Amino acid sequence: MDAGVIWSIVLTSATLILALGLAYRPLGDYIAHVYTSAKDSRIERATYRLIGVDAAGSQTWQAYVRSVLLFSVVGVVFVYAIMRLQQFLPYSLGLGAPSEALSFNTAVSFVTNTNWQSYSGEATLGYTVQFAALAVQNFVSAAVGIAVAVALVRGFASRRSGVIGNFWVDLVRGTFRLLLPMAVIAAVVLLAGGVIQNLSGATDAATLTGAAQSLPGGPVASQEAIKLLGTNGGGFFNVNSSHPFENPTPWTSLFQIFLMLVIPFSLPRAFGRIVGDDRQGYAILGVMAAIFVASTAILTALEAGGAGTAPQLAGGAMEGKEVRFGIFGSTLFGSTSTLTSTGAVNSMHDSYTAVGGMMPMLNMMLGEVAPGGVGSGLYGMLVLAVLAVFIGGLLIGRTPEYLGKKIGPREIKLASLYILVTPTLVLAGTALSFAIPAIRADVEATSIWNPGVHGLSEVLYAFTSASNNNGSAFAGLTANTPWFNTALGVAMLLGRFLPIVLVLALAGSLAAQDKVPATAGTLPTHRPQFAGLLAGVAVIVTALTYFPVLTLGPLAEGLS
Template sequence: MARVYSSEKHYKPEKWIYKAIGANPSVEMRWPAYLRGVLAFSAVSVLFLYGLQRLQGSLPGSLGFASIDPDQAFNTAASFVANTNWQSYSGEQAMGHVVQTGGLAVQNFVSAAVGMAVAVALVRGFARSRTGELGNFWADLVRGVVRILLPISVVGALVLVACGAIQNFAGIHEVGQFTGGTQQWNGGAVASQEVIKELGTNGGGYFNANSAHPFENPNGLSNLFEIYLILVIPFALTRTFGRMVGSLRQGYAILGTMAVIWLGFTALMMWTEFAGRGPAFELAGGAMEGKETRFGISASAIFSVATTLTSTGAVNSFHSSNTGFGGGINLLGMQLGEIAPGGVGSGLYGMLIMAIIAVFIAGLMVGRTPEYLGKKIGTREIKFAACYILVTPALVLGFTAASFVLDTPAHSMTNSGAHGFSEILYAFTSGANNNGSAFAGLNADTQWFNSTIGIAMLLGRFLPMVFVLALAGSLAEQTPVPETAGTLRTEKPLFTGLLVGTIMIITGLTYFPALALGPLAEGLAA
C-alpha cells in the first residue's frame, strides 16, 4: 500500500477514470482542496444513492420491491456513503439487485477508499516538510479502489463462493425447511458484496441476519476468513505508515498499541460470555442466546470484538443477546473511536490523533515542547486533535439524551430499564462512530431515528475528516525538529503503554456515566 500511494505511475484504466471525471491526478493539493474533493465526492454519492433508492420501483431487477421511503432512503444513503452501513431495513425484503449491486456495493468500495485516502494524507503531513501539499485526492481514491480493494475482493469472493456463499441474480423462490413447509428467499451477488463489506470495514448485510446468514457466512472456515478480511487492511496500514514516514519501528509501535487493545477486549468478551450465570447459561455451556450454533461462543465473541473495534458493523450473532458486560465491551470498543485496529483508514488516523494527545500529555509532564515524528505539537495542532476527539461523544450523548425526552423511544424499544437505555446508546454510538452494528432490540425505522442517526453518521464521518486534513496541512508546513536527548522515543514499548493508557482514560472519562446507566448496571444486576 505504501508503494501504491507513493507511485507516480498511472495505469491505463486509471487514466480513463480521470478523463471521465475531469481530474488531473498529477496536481498536488493543499488541505482545503483535498477536503473539498472528499466532501464533493461524498455529497454526489449521497444524492446518487438516495435517487437510486427512490426510483427502485421503476428499475429492472427490483424483484417487485417498491421504492424506499424518503426518510429511510436518506438514512441508507448517508449510512453507506459514511462507511457506516447502518440498516433500518431487511435487505432481502426491501432492496432489489440494482440497488444492492449498483448502489450499495459500489459505495462499499469508494467509501472505504475515501477513508484510506484521508489517512494517507495525514501520513504525508508527517512525512513532508516546508510544504502544505498532501497529494491528490482523486488519485488516492482511484488507486485505493483499483489497486487495493478490487484485486483482493475478486480473490476473496472466489474463496467465499468455494466455501458455499451464493453469487447469482436469481429472483424470489421457494426454499424448503427442515421442520416442513417452505420459505421465500431471493438470490443475489452475495459473495462479492460480502467480501468488500468486510474488507472495507463497511458491514451492511445482504440479508437481515447479516453474517449469521448461511448464504453470507456458510461455515466455520468462511467465518474465520471474514474475520481476517475485517482486520487485514487496518492492521497492515500501520506498516504503510512506518514505510511512508521512514521508520518501520514507528509503525510497529502503533501496531503494538492496536494489538494490545484488541487482544484485551477479545479475552474479556470470551470470559464474560462463557461466565454467564443462571441455569440456562449453565445447561448451554455459556451465553448461547442469539448465537449461531455453527459458530458457538468463541467464534461469535471474536467476531463481535473484531467488528466493534473496527468500523465494520457486520455481526454473526446478536449483540443485544450478549451478557450485560458483553454488550458493554462492544459499546466501549466503538466508543474508543474504533482505533484498534479501527476502520479502513479511519482507524489509522484516529490512532495517530490519540498519539498526538499522548505526546502532548508527556510533554506537559516533563515540561518541554511535545514533538512527534520530528514535528512540534503546538497550540494549533492540539486544537485540531481536541476537536477531533470531541465530535463523536457530543453526537452520541446529545442525540441519546434528546431521544429520551421524546415519545419515540418508548414505541421503538422492545426492552425497558438498563437494557433499553443501552439500545438507544448503542444505536447512536454505532451511527456516530460509523460502525453500523445494532443491538437488534430497537425498531429504528421511524422518522426520528432514520433522520437523527443519518445526521449523526454524516457528521461523525466528515467533521473529523475536516480536523484530520487541517492537522495534516499544519504538520506538512513545519520544518522538522532535530531529535535530542530529551525527545520522547515514540517507537518504544513505553510509549505504547502511554498511548494505551491515554486512550482508555479519555474514553473512560467521556463515556463512563452513560455506560454505568446501561451495560454496567445490567451486568451488576445479573
C-alpha cells in the first residue's frame, strides 16, 4: 500500500474509534436507565392500555418466552398478509403480490431480524410494504433482541426473584425511548448526505450512452437508518448499501458503519451498570473489540494483497467493490455487517478473494458476538462467558461462578445447547441441499451460477447467514426457489427463536439463585486473563466446528 492509502486507513479507523468511544458511556448509561427506570411515559402508558398489559407486573422466563413467540407469530402473519395483498395497497407502484413461498420467506426474514432478501427490492415491493411492514419489523425485531439481552442481564443481577422483567414493557421502551429517536436523528443525517426520501415513482433518465433508464425513488433514508441501527440489514434496493441512493459517499458509508456498531458496542456498558460492576462491561467490550479488529485487519490484508495481475495493477482486489469506497471502506463495512448480524453490504462478498470471502462467513460462524446484533451479540457473549467460567474452573480448580451466580449442570447444558443450534442448522441445511437428488439437481441447475467449490461456498454462506440471522448474501446464488425459500425460512426461524428460548431459560435459572459472596476460590472475571480465556472460547469452540466444511469450500478454492 502507498502512504496515502495507509493514511486514509489510519484516519478512518481513528474517526470511528473516537466516535464509538464518545458514545460508549452516555449511550450505555442511557440504555441501562431505559430498562431500569420505574417511570413510564404518557405514550407508553397509552400503549399498555391499548394492548392490555400490566406494566407493573413481572414475568417468569416461561411467560417471557410465550410473549416473545406470540408477538413474533403475529408479526409473521401480518407481514405475510400485507405482502400477499400488495396489489390492493396504495403506493404499490403497479406491482403484484410476491409468491406464497417468497412472502413466507420475507416475513420470517424481517421478523427474525435477518432481513434475507430473495428478491430485488425496487422491482418487487411497493412503498407501503416497505415502510408499513418491513420498516416496522426493523424496529420491533431489534427491540426484541435488546429485550432478551436485558432479561439475561437481570438474571445475573437479581436475587432469588424468579422473574426476569416484562417483555411488553421492554419491547415498548426499546422502541419508543431508544430506537425511534436515534433513527430519526440518523435519517436526518443520511438525508443531509444525499440518501433519498420521497414517495415519487420512477424517474426516466438517459445514460451516457444514450440508453433509457428508469431510476426508482422511495422512502429510503428512514428505512436505511433503522436497518443499520437495529442491525437488520435489508436494502431498499437490490444492491443494498452499494447503491448511491442508499449510500452516496465515503463519509455516509463510515456513518453507516458507526450506526451498525454504536448500540452493540454500548450494550456492555449497560450490562456493567445493571449488574453493578462497570469492570465486567469493560471486559466484555475488550473481547468484542479485539475480535473485531483482528477480523477486519485480516480481511483487509487479504483483499489488499490479492494475487494476480489485475488486482496488483488495481492496487488490490477491486472486483465487486465500489471505487468510491475502496478496499478498506469495503472490508471495514463487510466485517462490521457480518460481525453485527446486520447483513447490509456495500461490496459483493462473492467477488472477494477466495480466502477473503471466507472471513465474512467466519464472522457469522463465530456467532456474531463482536459486537454482534443489537441484544443478540451481548447475550451470545454472555453465554460464552458462562462456558468460559466453567472451563476456567476446570483448568485451575476455581469455583465456577459468574457475577455471584453458580454455574451448575443446568446452566452448562443450556449454554451448550445454545452453541450447538446454529452449527446444526448450517451444516444440516448445506448437506441436505446436496444430499437429496431432486433438490441437488434443482440447486445445481437453477441456483448455483458458479459450479465447483465456489458453488458450495455460496450455499454454505446462505445457510450461515440465515441461521445466524445475518441476512447478507454471497451474491452469486439464486435463492428465490421453493427449496431455498422454505429451507432458509425454517433456518431463520429456528436460528432466532431456539437460542432465545435457551437464553431466557438460562436467565430464569440464574434469577432463581441467590448471589454467593466472592471467595479466594472465585475466578475474577474482570481481568485480562479472563478476557483472553473468553476470546479463546469464542474463537475455538465456535469456529472449529465449521473447519471441515470450510476446507471443502473457501479454503479449497484458495489453495487451488
